[in-house]
Amino acid sequence: xxxxxxxxxxxxxxxxxxxxxxxxxxxxxxxxxxxxxxxxxxxxxxxxxxxxxxxxxxxxxxxxxxxxxxxxxxxxxxxxxxxxxxxxxxxxxxxxxxxxxxxxxxxxxxxxxxxxxxxxxxxxxxxxxxxxxxxxxxxxxxxxxxxxxxxxxxxxxxxxxxxxxxxxxxxxxxxxxxxxxxxxxxxxxxxxxxxxxxxxxxxxxxxxxxxxxxxxxxxxxxxxxxxxxxxxxxxxxxxxxxxxxxxxxxxxxxxxxxxxxxxxxxxxxxxxxxxxxxxxxxxxxxxxxxxxxxxxxxxxxxxxxxxxxxxxxxxxxxxxxxxxxxxxxxxxxxxxxxxxxxxxxxxxxxxxxxxxxxxxxxxxxxxxxxxxxxxxxxxxxxxxxxxxxxxxxxxxxxxxxxxxxxxxxxxxxxxxxxxxxxxxxxxxxxxxxxxxxxxxxxxxxxxxxxxxxxxxxxxxxxxxxxxxxxxxxxxxxxxxxxxxxxxxxxxxxxxxxxxxxxxxxxxxxxxxxxxxxxxxxxxxxxxxxxxxxxxxxxxxxxxxxxxxxxxxxx
RNA sequence: GCGCCCGUAGCUCAGCGGAUUAGAGUACUUGGCUUCGAACCAAGGGGUCGCAGGUUCGAAUCCUGCCGGGCGCGCCA
Numbered sequence: 001x002x003x004x005x006x007x008x009x010x011x012x013x014x015x016x017x018x019x020x021x022x023x024x025x026x027x028x029x030x031x032x033x034x035x036x037x038x039x040x041x042x043x044x045x046x047x048x049x050x051x052x053x054x055x056x057x058x059x060x061x062x063x064x065x066x067x068x069x070x071x072x073x074x075x076x077x078x079x080x081x082x083x084x085x086x087x088x089x090x091x092x093x094x095x096x097x098x099x100x101x102x103x104x105x106x107x108x109x110x111x112x113x114x115x116x117x118x119x120x121x122x123x124x125x126x127x128x129x130x131x132x133x134x135x136x137x138x139x140x141x142x143x144x145x146x147x148x149x150x151x152x153x154x155x156x157x158x159x160x161x162x163x164x165x166x167x168x169x170x171x172x173x174x175x176x177x178x179x180x181x182x183x184x185x186x187x188x189x190x191x192x193x194x195x196x197x198x199x200x201x202x203x204x205x206x207x208x209x210x211x212x213x214x215x216x217x218x219x220x221x222x223x224x225x226x227x228x229x230x231x232x233x234x235x236x237x238x239x240x241x242x243x244x245x246x247x248x249x250x251x252x253x254x255x256x257x258x259x260x261x262x263x264x265x266x267x268x269x270x271x272x273x274x275x276x277x278x279x280x281x282x283x284x285x286x287x288x289x290x291x292x293x294x295x296x297x298x299x300x301x302x303x304x305x306x307x308x309x310x311x312x313x314x315x316x317x318x319x320x321x322x323x324x325x326x327x328x329x330x331x332x333x334x335x336x337x338x339x340x341x342x343x344x345x346x347x348x349x350x351x352x353x354x355x356x357x358x359x360x361x362x363x364x365x366x367x368x369x370x371x372x373x374x375x376x377x378x379x380x381x382x383x384x385x386x387x388x389x390x391x392x393x394x395x396x397x398x399x400x401x402x403x404x405x406x407x408x409x410x411x412x413x414x415x416x417x418x419x420x421x422x423x424x425x426x427x428x429x430x431x432x433x434x435x436x437x438x439x440x441x442x443x444x445x446x447x448x449x450x451x452x453x454x455x456x457x458x459x460x461x462x463x464x465x466x467x468x469x470x471x472x473x474x475x476x477x478x479x480x481x482x483x484x485x486x487x488x489x490x491x492x493x494x495x496x497x498x499x500x501x502x503x504x505x506x507x508x509x510x511x512x513x514x515x516x517x518x519x520x521x522x523x524x525x526x527x528x529x530x531x532x533x534x535x536x537x538x539x540x541x542x543x544x545x546x547x548x549x550x551x552x553x554x
Numbered sequence: 555g556c557g558c559c560c561g562u563a564g565c566u567c568a569g570c571g572g573a574u575u576a577g578a579g580u581a582c583u584u585g586g587c588u589u590c591g592a593a594c595c596a597a598g599g600g601g602u603c604g605c606a607g608g609u610u611c612g613a614a615u616c617c618u619g620c621c622g623g624g625c626g627c628g629c630c631a
Binding site: 304 | 575
């Protein structure tokens with residue numbers, strides 16, 4: 001409806017003033033109407049007339065052109081044109097489908113990116129929740145989405161963990177791993193990583209030993225060694241990590257199509273960087289670097305003087321592997337914002353030899369999850385908030401409030417808290433208070449859904465087609481009709497928070513309607529039931545895109 | 555030092571390809587359950603949109619400069 005009206009308005013403008021001017025409709029406050037445009041103000045400069053005069057002329061023509069679809073057109077303020085839809089037009093928008101503007105496109109969505117041998121912290125929870133919602137929005141827009149996950153199963157952090165694990169086991173004794181209970185594996189490895197890091201930072205002799213171990217781990221991959229005692233320990237612990245990740249994602253309700261372990265992207269990255277050393281990358285102090293300064297960026301090392309690929313080369317390999325696997329139209333990469341400049345350098349280097357890969361890559365970033373008080377969480381120091389701690393805090397808060405620990409509600413509360421703010425900056429998470437489950441929250445939306453389902457269950461009918469609305473009904477219908485426009489915007493901008501804001505307004509509008517309008521037993525029951533059905537389905541669909549469940553009862 | 559991001563109500567945040575009266579939530583004050591679920595609804599107080607200039611008929615929104623905070627800047631990821 002919106003696009004059609006915009007088209008009609010642009011045609012009217014052209015017919016009256018002989019000007020090609022794109023017309024953009026916005027959703028104004030309800031008192032002004034259903035749609036508004038400031039096109040008269042934009043035209044004023046171009047055709048040298050007063051905005052209100054232009055608006056009057058345009059409105060006159062539109063009243064005839066839009067007959068049937070629009071019931072009222074008014075001019076307000078400096079020259080806004082406010083449109084009010086006819087009830088029949090509005091009723092027709094109640095069950096609209098979002099546009100499939102990415103139909104036929106292939107998108108690779110990479111997010112979460114935890115490292116094996118390390119613990120999942122609150123930041124991983126955040127990026128997993130946001131990444132999943134963005135992938136859902138892309139799918140809703142018609143794209144074929146491949147969710148992938150990148151992680152460092154090789155590298156210094158692994159060497160640090162392995163160094164400590166060997167000491168825990170009393171040497172290279174893989175059989176001793178059997179003594180670690182399954183439930184404790186993830187914590188046990190996380191503790192080893194922390195010990196290894198502390199030893200590394202304390203200096204020699206551990207530092208040299210860990211560096212040697214790092215080379216050995218790369219070598220293990222090069223040789224395809226799965227049999228030596230050292231390799232057995234490595235592969236077993238690595239698998240424990242992936243099991244731990246999978247369990248966590250299952251709990252969140254997200255699922256990855258593929259993991260790209262760094263051990264698999266490193267060889268291709270190394271080979272690619274070597275291949276372009278000379279024309280794109282340059283040798284410097286025994287390392288291979290990309291001179292980003294030429295492009296207003298900074299210089300970074302892609303292969304270190306040990307001959308090992310750094311994160312940079314592994315990322316080059318990753319992007320190339322994704323391309324080989326999917327030939328994507330767009331590659332969305334979601335990470336923390338601390339690597340914005342880093343990513344620019346990597347993409348700029350790739351642009352030099354395969355420009356389409358850089359062009360099709362879109363780096364979205366988010367800030368860190370902070371504890372109230374400004375504490376940064378660092379898994380290196382061991383004083384951080386784990387992902388499971390966040391979920392536990394939400395469950396605990398919910399139990400205190402309603403006497404039961406409902407996973408769907410606790411998870412919905414956490415997801416919504418993360419999704420409702422615009423992605424980019426840091427988010428403040430207060431384990432004690434931010435999951436209070438009140439106000440603009442996931443549980444509020446879930447409750448607003450359950451209330452509607454409760455009415456429908458009681459009525460046992462889905463109402464009848466709507467012809468006209470009373471004021472309260474119309475407000476709800478108007479809000480429901482915005483759904484497809486919001487989805488289009490959220491998907492186009494890859495910003496789920498737009499959807500959150502809208503769903504909250506939708507639920508609020510419904511709760512207001514619920515308060516003032518009896519449904520079951522009222523003489524307008526049929527109309528109102530039809531509205532409640534449309535509302536419940538819309539809210540459920542929206543929450544679904546956010547990865548939040550819509551229980552019928554709670 | 556250079557680069558990127560951020561600064562809106564006590565707190566947490568929307569709004570930022572300019573435009574109808576700066577909005578939510580929370581906290582605070584007050585009212586509403588014999589009627590479809592009160593995890594709800596209604597009303598109220600609370601803002602020099604960091605500061606100063608500039609562009610514009612019109613700036614929280616665009617430009618410049620400051621101030622304050624965060625992050626990044628060669629062998630970590």
